[in-house]
Amino acid sequence: MAIVHPEDREQSLREFERALSETGTFTHQYRVVNSAKKTIWLELHAVTIRDAQGNPVKLIGITQNITERKQMEEVRHTWAERLEAAREDERRRLSHQLHDDIVQQLAVASIKLLRLEKRLVELLPEENAVFSELVMAQELLRRNQQSLRQMAHVLHSGVLEQFGLIEAFRKFTRNIDTLLKEQSINFSLNLPSNFPRLEPIVENGIYRTVQEAIINALKHAQAKLISLRLAVKSDLALVVITDDGCGFDTKKTENGGIGVVSMYERAEIIGAKLDIASQNGKGTTITLEVSLEKSRRKEQTLSQTH
Numbered sequence: 023m024a025i026v027h028p029e030d031r032e033q034s035l036r037e038f039e040r041a042l043s044e045t046g047t048f049t050h051q052y053r054v055v056n057s058a059k060k061t062i063w064l065e066l067h068a069v070t071i072r073d074a075q076g077n078p079v080k081l082i083g084i085t086q087n088i089t090e091r092k093q094m095e096e097v098r099h100t101w102a103e104r105l106e107a108a109r110e111d112e113r114r115r116l117s118h119q120l121h122d123d124i125v126q127q128l129a130v131a132s133i134k135l136l137r138l139e140k141r142l143v144e145l146l147p148e149e150n151a152v153f154s155e156l157v158m159a160q161e162l163l164r165r166n167q168q169s170l171r172q173m174a175h176v177l178h179s180g181v182l183e184q185f186g187l188i189e190a191f192r193k194f195t196r197n198i199d200t201l202l203k204e205q206s207i208n209f210s211l212n213l214p215s216n217f218p219r220l221e222p223i224v225e226n227g228i229y230r231t232v233q234e235a236i237i238n239a240l241k242h243a244q245a246k247l248i249s250l251r252l253a254v255k256s257d258l259a260l261v262v263i264t265d266d267g268c269g270f271d272t273k274k275t276e277n278g279g280i281g282v283v284s285m286y287e288r289a290e291i292i293g294a295k296l297d298i299a300s301q302n303g304k305g306t307t308i309t310l311e312v313s314l315e316k317s318r319r320k321e322q323t324l325s326q327t328h
C-alpha cells in the first residue's frame with residue numbers, strides 16, 4: 023500500500039476488502055508513485071482464489087499501465103469544462119445584449135408609438151382604421167418585448183450563482199409561466215427544502231440540463247403535464263423531468279438539434295448519470311443522478327464542520 027498514491031489509499035483498501043468478500047472478477051483503477059516520484063495510473067483485473075470453505079486465500083490478477091489513457095481523458099475533460107464555461111459566458115453576454123439593448127430599444131419604440139397615437143387622435147379624430155393598425159402594432163411590440171425579457175432571464179443564471187438550484191428553478195418556472203398558460207400545460211414542481219449547494223460547475227450543469235429538458239417538452243411534446251422533481255436519496259441528488267407528451271425515438275440522432283447531445287456532454291463533465299426514457303405516444307422521463315459526495319460545495323463542507 024505504501025506506493026499507492028495517498029489520495030487513493032483509502033478507496034483502494036475499501037475496494038480490496040470488497041473484492042475479498044465478493045465473488046467474481048474485480049477491476050480497480052488507482053495511482054502509484056514510482057521511485058522517480060512520478061505518478062502512474064494502473065488498472066488491476068483480479069480474481070479472488072478461495073479455499074474449500076470459501077475463505078479468501080489470495081488475489082491473482084494483472085495490472086496494466088493506463089497513464090496515457092487517463093491523461094487523454096483529463097485533457098478531454100478540461101477542454102469540455104472550458105467549452106462549457108465559454109458557452110455560459112456567451113449566454114450571459116447574449117442575455118445582457120437582449121435585456122439592456124434590444125428590450126430597451128423596443129420600450130423606446132413603444133413610447134414613441136404611444137405619443138404618435140395621441141397626436142393622431144388630435145389631428146385625425148375620424149381615422150379609426152389607422153388607429154386600429156397602430157394599436158395592433160403596439161400590442162405586437164409589447165408581446166415581443168415580454169418574450170424577449172423572459173428569454174433574457176432564461177439565459178441568465180445570476181440567481182443560480184447567488185442562491186442555488188432551488189431558487190433558480192422557482193425563478194425559471196415563473197419565467198415560463200406565460201408559455202405554460204398559452205399552451206394550457208400544467209406544471210408540477212417538487213423541490214426539497216434541504217437541497218445542498220453544489221460546486222458551481224455541477225449546479226450549472228444540472229440547471230442547464232433541466233432547462234433544456236423543459237424547453238424541449240414545451241417545444242416538441244404537446245404535453246398536458248410537465249413535472250420537475252429534485253430529491254436527495256442517501257448520497258445521490260436525483261433530478262427528474264417528465265412530460266406526458268408524444269415521446270420520441272431516443273436513438274435517432276439525425277434531427278440536427280444540439281439540446282439532447284449537450285445534456286449527455288454536461289452529464290459527463292459533472293460526473294453524473296443521465297437517462298432519457300421515451301417512447302412514441304408515452305411521454306418522456308429524464309433522470310439525472312449526481313453523487314453528492316463528489317460535488318458538494320467545498321466552502322459548505324468546511325462551514326458545516328465548524
Ligand SMILES: Nc1ncnc2c1ncn2[C@@H]1O[C@H](COP(=O)(O)OP(=O)(O)OP(=O)(O)O)[C@@H](O)[C@H]1O
Nearest residue numbers: 238239242243267269270277279280281282283306
Ligand atoms: N420531451 C420531448 N418530447 C418529444 N420529443 C422530444 C422531446 N425532447 C426532444 N424531442 C425530440 O428530440 C429532438 C432532439 O432534441 P434536441 O433538444 O436535441 O434538439 P431541438 O430541441 O430540436 O433543437 P435545439 O435543442 O438544438 O434547439 C427534437 O427535435 C424532438 O424531435
Ligand SMILES: [Mg+2]
Nearest residue numbers: 238279281282
Ligand atoms: Mg432542444
